[in-house]
Amino acid sequence: MLLGAHVSIAGGVETAPERAKKLTCDCMQIFSKNQQQWKAKPITIEQADLFKENCTKYGVAETVIHDSYLINLGSPDKALLKQSREAFLDEMVRAQHLGVRYLAFHPGSHSGSGESEGLKKIAESMNWVRSEFGGGTVQLLLENTAGQGSALGYSFEHLAKIIGMQEDQKNVGVCFDTAHAYAAGYDLKTKQGYAKTMGMFDDIVGLEYLKAGHLNDCKSAFGSRVDRHEQIGKGNLGLEGFRNLMNDKRLARVPLNLETPAGDEKYKQELKLLRSLIKK
Numbered sequence: 001m002l003l004g005a006h007v008s009i010a011g012g013v014e015t016a017p018e019r020a021k022k023l024t025c026d027c028m029q030i031f032s033k034n035q036q037q038w039k040a041k042p043i044t045i046e047q048a049d050l051f052k053e054n055c056t057k058y059g060v061a062e063t064v065i066h067d068s069y070l071i072n073l074g075s076p077d078k079a080l081l082k083q084s085r086e087a088f089l090d091e092m093v094r095a096q097h098l099g100v101r102y103l104a105f106h107p108g109s110h111s112g113s114g115e116s117e118g119l120k121k122i123a124e125s126m127n128w129v130r131s132e133f134g135g136g137t138v139q140l141l142l143e144n145t146a147g148q149g150s151a152l153g154y155s156f157e158h159l160a161k162i163i164g165m166q167e168d169q170k171n172v173g174v175c176f177d178t179a180h181a182y183a184a185g186y187d188l189k190t191k192q193g194y195a196k197t198m199g200m201f202d203d204i205v206g207l208e209y210l211k212a213g214h215l216n217d218c219k220s221a222f223g224s225r226v227d228r229h230e231q232i233g234k235g236n237l238g239l240e241g242f243r244n245l246m247n248d249k250r251l252a253r254v255p256l257n258l259e260t261p262a263g264d265e266k267y268k269q270e271l272k273l274l275r276s277l278i279k280k
Contacts, residue, residue, distance in 0.1 A: 004028040005258040005267040014050040021058035023267045027255035029064040032094040048097045062255040064212050067091045067105040073125035074108025074118040089129050095138045104141040104175040107153035118152050123165035130168050141175040146183035146227035154184040156204040173211035182237050185223035194244035213256040231260045232270045246277040
């Protein structure tokens with residue numbers, strides 16, 4: 001299993017691989033810039049080269065970039081939609097410079113326009129960004145959501161619809177968040193529930209589209225559609241839920257990253273705990 005965590009880029013994006021190594025990560029997730037700001041300085045050639053060198057040096061097998069939380073590709077507001085699309089395009093450019101193939105993002109919120117219109121807007125935004133970006137190897141990973149507020153992507157059907165509207169379906173996929181899935185009403189806790197959930201995902205979306213994952217326990221109740229992460233084993237999913245996932249051979253080379261509340265302080269312990277759940 002490729003296990004890692006969301007790692008800080010304080011001091012420059014090139015510093016993240018060493019931090020990941022200290023946390024015992026096989027893979028990592030990063031922001032390529034401050035996630036609470038629209039603009040950022042471009043990544044220099046020197047930074048990009050050093051980032052790639054350090055990923056090799058510190059054994060980071062795969063990196064996932066998470067886009068800015070400000071971006072809403074499903075917004076009905078024309079000005080915000082334009083700003084979101086341009087910012088997302090910049091995220092793709094940054095990923096390409098760094099040699100990172102996976103860009104994960106929350107699909108977006110319909111903000112009152114309705115789910116059908118919101119899903120259509122997200123798909124159109126992705127197609128626009130892909131067209132503007134041109135070639136390249138960056139794959140866009142839709143993250144399943146808890147469905148809080150008007151957030152879209154909380155159902156496998158939502159993800160399948162967006163993927164189905166893509167002009168380029170080879171460079172799109174899903175980043176599967178365990179806490180979001182549980183809060184949205186997908187049982188991962190029991191063996192039977194886990195098997196049913198992954199079977200549904202395969203039937204509706206296709207397991208070939210599952211390219212990355214977020215390992216988070218869930219503080220909120222099953223089916224509550226409330227987005228609250230918890231440390232591994234301390235939430236409603238519990239260790240049994242993660243034991244199911246850790247022993248799913250279909251996920252053997254999928255980068256799975258922690259996004260739990262304690263951050264670096266507990267990530268090393270949580271990774272050790274997750275690895276202990278793998279049957280020898």
